[in-house]
Amino acid sequence: MQQVNVGIVGLGNVGMGTLTILAENAAEISAKLGFQLQVTAVCSRSVAEKTLPPGLETVLRTADWHDVVNDPNIHIVAELVGGTSIAKEMIDAAIAAGKSVVTANKELMALQGPGIWDRAIASGINLAMEASVAGGIPIHAVLREGISGDRVVALQGILNGTSNYILTEIEKHGTDFAVVLAEAQRLGYAEADPSADIDGYDARSKLAILAALAFGLQVVPSDIHTEGIRRIGPIDFQYAHRLGHTIRLVCAARRTQDGVFLSVRPALIAQSTILASVQGAYNAIWVRGQYGQDTFYYGRGAGPNPTGVAVVSDLMRVAREIRSGSPQRVSPFAHERLATNRPLPIELQKSAYYLRFRVQDRPGIIAALASILAEKHVSLDAVLQLPTEDKHNLPFVITIEPCEEKAVAEAVAKMATLDFMVEPPLALPMERPL
Ligand SMILES: NC(=O)c1ccc[n+]([C@@H]2O[C@H](COP(=O)([O-])OP(=O)(O)OC[C@H]3O[C@@H](n4cnc5c(N)ncnc54)[C@H](OP(=O)(O)O)[C@@H]3O)[C@@H](O)[C@H]2O)c1
Structure with a gap:
């Protein structure tokens, strides 16, 4: 096999970021791999209107994802559509067709990832999902490999850039929540329907995935205690500062003898902690291991290029494994099997x-x-x-x-x-x- 061929489905923020990096950084990627990672097909509903980066003029363009999944020359399908319906159908079809899958889909992976991984293993293909948590921060790689020798006892994360942006704007300018939200929507930082971000559901999916990676737990996201930031106002920051604290939407996980506490909610955190300095749309994850103690990961949690880097790096890892023919894959959940425990009642x-x-x-x-x-x-x-x-x-x-x-x-x-x-x-x- 001279090169590994990739089909990209979804040409939105992440899909276009991924394509741009694959095109612009092709020489560096080939030099690292020792072979070529080639995009041979792209798909989105409005594919005809998309302007592709230079070098991709001759790839197959289609509005029907079946064309990508059924293409016998494609080795890896990148699912960059999102949601839990079409994306699930597409990933299942890709696995059934013997293609490895790279996805950025936190919602689907939090809900059904372990079952999808079982099917992937049975088909002898790979599944990678670095971009599903904290966009540009390689937290999967860290928990799956970097510190997998440790025993994680707790973590705290800021995993939703939109809500962190809103909170830090309220904090900096003393502006009311509704005004900051409207401005964030105008600037494109918040969706027209902002609920997934400001009510904590997006962060909850990410915490469910982290619970699998860190503790080997398969958690139903709706079992995680979740509260949003709608009620936080400038007055809360004034009081929090008086107390030497700030307020962030904190994803927290703590292992105890009886089980694991998981929560997503606005919380006061001491200004002296490194997490308190995370501003704007940035994300961060603070991990405490029993042996290695504290490690801290910081970066952009979203955006075409940071998330695109995560997708491209996954594509490179999967492509290497395809080339080497290794049947021994590290689970994307860092554990051979996950236990299906509920989190402890908060x-x-x-x-x-x-x-x-x-x-x-x-x-x-x-x-x-x-x-x-x-x-x-x-x-x-x-x-x-x-x-x-x-x-x-x-x-x-x-x-x-x-x-x-x-x-x-x-x-x-x-x-x-x-x-x-x-x-x-x-x-x-x-x-x-x-
Ligand atoms: N945005 C981020 O920064 C970010 C960060 C981390 C993870 N993610 C995850 O990455 C995924 C993609 O997010 P995004 O922000 O890139 O979404 P997006 O901008 O809405 O893009 C979605 C793409 O999927 C295409 N699509 C939708 N239904 C389709 C179908 N039936 N067949 C073919 N294509 C279809 C859309 O096509 P049209 O353009 O033709 O409508 C669009 O190109 C989601 O799972 C998201 O949670 C996003």
């Missing part, structure tokens, strides 16, 4: 908490709140109130000492019923550093 975890209230001011408010906390055996740590004029919508914050989250949730639910509340209290965990 209510059992112990955390310190930040509670932010908006109340109609009147005497006895703190006493009423303190009495609910005492009833639930929750210890109040501090009360903070910044100067404000509006006594009808008075914000203030109570921090509480580490305790079981179940008790906090019960206390907050009861507090929400008090007649002086302008809105339900906002409860954010104060994530302890790894």
